[in-house]
Amino acid sequence: MSITGIKGMNDILPSEIATWQFLEDTARRIFATYGCQEIRVPVVEKTELFCRSIGETTDIVEKEMYTFNDKSDNSLTLRPEGTAPVMRSFIQHKLFNQDQVSKLYYLGPMFRYERPQKGRYRQFHQIGAEIIGIDDPRMDAQVLAMLSHYFEAVGLTDVSLQINSLGCPKCRPDYRQTLIDFLQQRLDQLCPDCQRRYATNPLRVLDCKSKSCKEATQDAPSVLDHLCDECDTHFATVQQCLNQLGTAYSINNRMVRGLDYYTKTTFEMVTNNLGAQNAVAAGGRYDGLVEELGGPSLPGIGFAMGVERLVLLLQDKKIKTPPPALFLATLGKDAEEFAFKVLHQLQREGIYAEMDFTGRSLKAQLRRADKLNCRYTIMIGDNELSEGSAQLKRMADGDQQAVQLSQLLEQLRPLLDDASTTSL
Ligand code: ATP
Ligand code: MG
Numbered sequence: 001m002s003i004t005g006i007k008g009m010n011d012i013l014p015s016e017i018a019t020w021q022f023l024e025d026t027a028r029r030i031f032a033t034y035g036c037q038e039i040r041v042p043v044v045e046k047t048e049l050f051c052r053s054i055g056e057t058t059d060i061v062e063k064e065m066y067t068f069n070d071k072s073d074n075s076l077t078l079r080p081e082g083t084a085p086v087m088r089s090f091i092q093h094k095l096f097n098q099d100q101v102s103k104l105y106y107l108g109p110m111f112r113y114e115r116p117q118k119g120r121y122r123q124f125h126q127i128g129a130e131i132i133g134i135d136d137p138r139m140d141a142q143v144l145a146m147l148s149h150y151f152e153a154v155g156l157t158d159v160s161l162q163i164n165s166l167g168c169p170k171c172r173p174d175y176r177q178t179l180i181d182f183l184q185q186r187l188d189q190l191c192p193d194c195q196r197r198y199a200t201n202p203l204r205v206l207d208c209k210s211k212s213c214k215e216a217t218q219d220a221p222s223v224l225d226h227l228c229d230e231c232d233t234h235f236a237t238v239q240q241c242l243n244q245l246g247t248a249y250s251i252n253n254r255m256v257r258g259l260d261y262y263t264k265t266t267f268e269m270v271t272n273n274l275g276a277q278n279a280v281a282a283g284g285r286y287d288g289l290v291e292e293l294g295g296p297s298l299p300g301i302g303f304a305m306g307v308e309r310l311v312l313l314l315q316d317k318k319i320k321t322p323p324p325a326l327f328l329a330t331l332g333k334d335a336e337e338f339a340f341k342v343l344h345q346l347q348r349e350g351i352y353a354e355m356d357f358t359g360r361s362l363k364a365q366l367r368r369a370d371k372l373n374c375r376y377t378i379m380i381g382d383n384e385l386s387e388g389s390a391q392l393k394r395m396a397d398g399d400q401q402a403v404q405l406s407q408l409l410e411q412l413r414p415l416l417d418d419a420s421t422t423s424l
Helices: 014-033 047-054 059-064 083-092 137-153 172-184 192-197 211-216 229-245 307-317 333-348 362-371 382-387 405-420
Strands: 044-046 066-069 075-078 102-111 123-132 159-165 263-271 279-285 300-306 326-330 353-355 376-380 389-394 400-404
Touching: 014 102, 014 123, 014 137, 014 307, 044 047, 044 083, 047 059, 047 075, 047 083, 083 102, 083 123, 083 300, 123 137, 123 307, 137 159, 137 229, 137 263, 137 279, 137 300, 159 229, 229 263, 263 300, 279 307, 300 307, 326 333, 326 362, 333 353, 333 376, 333 382, 333 405, 362 376, 376 382, 376 405, 382 389, 389 405, 400 405
Parallel strands: 326 353, 326 376
Antiparallel strands: 044 075, 066 075, 102 123, 123 300, 159 263, 263 279, 279 300, 376 389, 389 400
């Protein structure tokens, strides 16, 4: 039996790669405009990093982590998310000494042991950004505006930004207790999972997908009614700033996040087009995290987008790898030799060209040119070589023009240059 890949871990094949590269390139371009620089951290970290940051009672740490002991008996974990490793690196390398604010972004695979289904995998990819050092609400607005800008730039307009505030260590404990008291009176209506976790992770119950929990928590107390003055003002200012910038959003006071480190502003970019997997990006403020992980007391805010879900949403847009600009079809040994050199020169100039190396008939070569979707074809045989000119055919409409073989490159350049950019 041949060996197959691991369930929930996908190959990304050449036929899909143009969409991936488009999403990644656009992130690099847009994030750079906001001053973000890329950081690359390992995919494996010490297990305690995730337990301490994400929280022991969260789904990720309780159920979803790929944890193993290495040969020296150290407990290691494949990263389930990017924020904790980036914070670890930020602290370890004292990036806070370089500037008052660090704006970072990352992209790469994450690992969670979940039940694979559409939009949910065991290895998946995130593109994320983290801004550390500023707690001003204008920075929240900048991050949200950057996220919206990104969605606009990749052509995903059928998404909406939802925001909430989860308060801070001053006001959240009160809210948490109020919510526990509320849930306690409705315990028999909650699903078994929530009956178990309502006391340790009551906020998570608000996020439960089960119908009975949704009904039971319909009139649950709102976190927004329990914010302290500081958090309340912060959240109001975030909204003012978003209004100023013209960034569309709605408030969802039931949005909680599956990670413990969030404070104040939290947000999700949601869609109606992916069934149950409706969040394509999510994030929030984490003002206590850097200190919790042993760094200085610095605020932070960030988000992560799920690339597989973005790719699913872009399926209809048919982003393709550019086809060859030119196919060199040849007849006879001399013509083949000539074309072989031209092929190399074109490639050195950054123009994608193809020719046949298998000695197939001219007809078969032209069929292949068609199949590869080449923009132009040139036919070169003994006649063309002796006359020093050949016909260049534009495949889209069959239009032909004569070109001088001695100045082939000069004549091709202006025609072919614009063919090498990715087409939407
Ligand atoms: P969900 O509610 O879908 O489980 P989450 O709250 O666990 O998402 P985060 O930890 O906030 O997700 O990760 C940010 C984004 O990463 C999500 O919005 C989603 O697009 C993507 N994502 C999370 N888990 C997976 C997964 N198992 N497979 C594919 N994408 C994922
Ligand atoms: Mg999840």
